[in-house]
Amino acid sequence: MDDHSPSSLLTAEKPWSARPLLAAHVLGPFLVTLDGVPAGLWHGGRNESLFAYLLTHRNPWPSRETLMHVFWPGSTQDAARNSLNVALHGVRRALRTVTERPIVRFLGNRYGLDPAVRLWLDVDEFDRHLRLARLRRLAGEADAAIREYEVADGLYRGDLLAENPYEEWPVLPREQWRLAHVDALDHLGELSFAAGRYAAAAGLCARVVEGDPCRETTHRRLMVCQSRQGQPHLALLQHRACADALWRDLGVEPSPETQALYQRIRRHEPV
Incomplete structure (x- = not known):
């Protein structure tokens, strides 16, 4: 009682x-x-x-x-x-x-x-900071949005009940929060890229495609970051990783936009 x-x-x-x-x-x-x-x-x-x-x-x-x-x-x-x-x-x-x-x-x-x-x-705080980040982003407050996304990323220490992978009830919310975290990293990568922070953006993009290997736009952003940092060889390898993931998981080839970026980097053109 x-x-x-x-x-x-x-x-x-x-x-x-x-x-x-x-x-x-x-x-x-x-x-x-x-x-x-x-x-x-x-x-x-x-x-x-x-x-x-x-x-x-x-x-x-x-x-x-x-x-x-x-x-x-x-x-x-x-x-x-x-x-x-x-x-x-x-x-x-x-x-x-x-x-x-x-x-x-x-x-x-x-x-x-x-x-x-x-x-x-922690999940309540994670969701709260994601909401604040979206509001700041919509308001055009890039620096404030970055701070909120970074706090959310810090709160995500791993998947929901990561030490209990065989429990059934967490399966759906675990995947929802995992994808929310991947989305947060992707938005943070976009903001970092727009601010010209290519090393930070590249690191974030790498984390995103590790969690969701078929995010083609993120692969392209990573290729551009690598190229602008004087690492075109890494960008070409990233294109191969993108193509392999798309074919393995979806049975499709990279889009014309991705192929065009690949050719420009291969010809040592600025991107």
């Missing part, structure tokens, strides 16, 4: 900035801290995965039945309920390493986070 103890109510009445801060990283290595102190003893990926689900599904709180279906779809109702109780016990045990306060609450057949605790979640 939900905790309405006097200590809980006193904490809830504290100013927002004075309330405990729960910080959670679910992009890359899983890490949870309370007021800077790491919570430990998670004892397995399922406990981490369950808590990550509660962190990323807060509105509305998921019901008991939803959690049972998401995590134990092939089990009987009794077995799934028992497994859920065991996993929740593991989550609460890990959180008790940093606080006796019940962080996970149960109310109205739903599970969620104690609303009296502030939450900092």
Whole structure:
């Protein structure tokens, strides 16, 4: 049952900035801290995965039945309920390493986070900085957009629950956030290129095509960066990498625009 103890109510009445801060990283290595102190003893990926689900599904709180279906779809109702109780016990045990306060609450057949605790979640911050970057970019504020994209890139320490690759529920959001990160790098590369920062742009383009090898426009931008840095041989090799990826993954040849760029670089013409 939900905790309405006097200590809980006193904490809830504290100013927002004075309330405990729960910080959670679910992009890359899983890490949870309370007021800077790491919570430990998670004892397995399922406990981490369950808590990550509660962190990323807060509105509305998921019901008991939803959690049972998401995590134990092939089990009987009794077995799934028992497994859920065991996993929740593991989550609460890990959180008790940093606080006796019940962080996970149960109310109205739903599970969620104690609303009296502030939450900092890396995916929320990642999305927020991407939104700010897009707004700055649309407003023509290139330097401000670059700063926002760089912050977003710094927050992306790896794919969602990277250490738990076999959990099923993160598959779709993992790919969505991964592609959002690749898009962010691509936009950052465009802005760096427009500012004449060719070395920075080349590094960003290389990261983009590593995550999405068929982004032909990014291959071309990288070829131009390499050529303008006095490395036409690398640009020609990049064209080969682009052609190989397009044929391997899509069964198509590079576009006429890419072929024309290749020929210009091959003839040592300025690009």
